[in-house]
Amino acid sequence: MTLDNAVWLLTGLAAVVVLLTRMRLSSEQFQAGHALVPLGIIKAHTVVGVLALVVWIAYLVSPGGTLGLVALAIWWIEVALGILILTRWMTGTGKHATATTGDSWGEGPALSILGHVGMLLGISFFTWIVLADKLS
Numbered sequence: 045m046t047l048d049n050a051v052w053l054l055t056g057l058a059a060v061v062v063l064l065t066r067m068r069l070s071s072e073q074f075q076a077g078h079a080l081v082p083l084g085i086i087k088a089h090t091v092v093g094v095l096a097l098v099v100w101i102a103y104l105v106s107p108g109g110t111l112g113l114v115a116l117a118i119w120w121i122e123v124a125l126g127i128l129i130l131t132r133w134m135t136g137t138g139k140h141a142t143a144t145t146g147d148s149w150g151e152g153p154a155l156s157i158l159g160h161v162g163m164l165l166g167i168s169f170f171t172w173i174v175l176a177d178k179l180s
Contacts, residue, residue, distance in 0.1 A: 047179070051104065059097055062094065062122070085125070092118060100170070
């Protein structure tokens with residue numbers, strides 16, 4: 045697998061994480077046991093994620109210039125929002141978090157941890173790609 049293909053694959057996975065986070069948070073917004081995340085923060089997470097994807101894909105189509113740096117800045121804002129939301133979900137991390145009940149997508153926040161830690165690692169990889177100018 046070439047480096048370019050790996051970047052496109054990770055871009056697709058990032059899109060899945062943005063989509064699934066939106067679906068999971070909006071459908072379980074009022075579920076007992078979840079820390080209540082304000083709908084405005086959920087919407088901001090989705091909008092920033094979609095914007096990051098659009099700018100990133102524009103960069104991938106024609107690499108070079110400052111577009112990659114702009115995309116990275118938006119990606120890092122998205123990662124920060126995701127990690128902040130995730131910490132509210134996790135039991136024992138603050139006064140707002142309580143044990144999850146009836147989570148239909150897995151037991152507790154494990155799926156979200158996987159997605160968001162994966163996103164953190166993926167965006168770190170994207171950062172290296174842009175700063176080292178590795179795309180052909």
